[in-house]
Amino acid sequence: KAGVTQTPRYLIKTRGQQVTLSCSPISGHRSVSWYQQTPGQGLQFLFEYFSETQRNKGNFPGRFSGRQFSNSRSEMNVSTLELGDSALYLCASSLNQRADEQYFGPGTRLTVT
């Protein structure tokens, strides 16, 4: 079975722009979560989707948004990029409705200049 895939793997954007990141979960997994990883703040939870519904959201500003499609693929969007948004963005999927036992993708490395 293919693992969680994330595209693109690397991205460079300019301050003020917006960006969309994509995640394809493991086949059959319906829960998708997003995380931000930085040296300063560590791993932080962004949001979790199940059956196209956002069930939980972390403590991030409204510039961070996401959605999930009927095939469980998910996208996250960051608008009006700031330098501090430079990070590794990780997606994880889970077979269980509880969204535990998560499998992570390799991440998208976003650099904001």
Place this chain on the structure above:
Amino acid sequence: GENVEQHPSTLSVQEGDSAVIKCTYSDSASNYFPWYKQELGKGPQLIIDIRSNVGEKKDQRIAVTLNKTAKHFSLHITETQPEDSAVYFCAANRASGGSYIPTFGRGTSLIVHP
């Protein structure tokens, strides 16, 4: 909100030794505690987890213990090997809306010397 403290931040051991990483959490509502291993350039990988109704769980060379009263949980790796070298993260998860809200520790860099 939840706060998770993880210690030590760096752990250096000789091959064959045991390694122990400890985490404490603050929210008594947290009830699911996974541990992840992250190698350079990769996403975290779930290596073991424990739920609040269990005190200990073992999987070959890896074990996790949980003390709900003291709000701490630990990862134990026995007979360490060089391929165990990685960054390890703990997480405390609180149930919400049918899933979990996770809070992560800051990570422990484990170095196993051959």
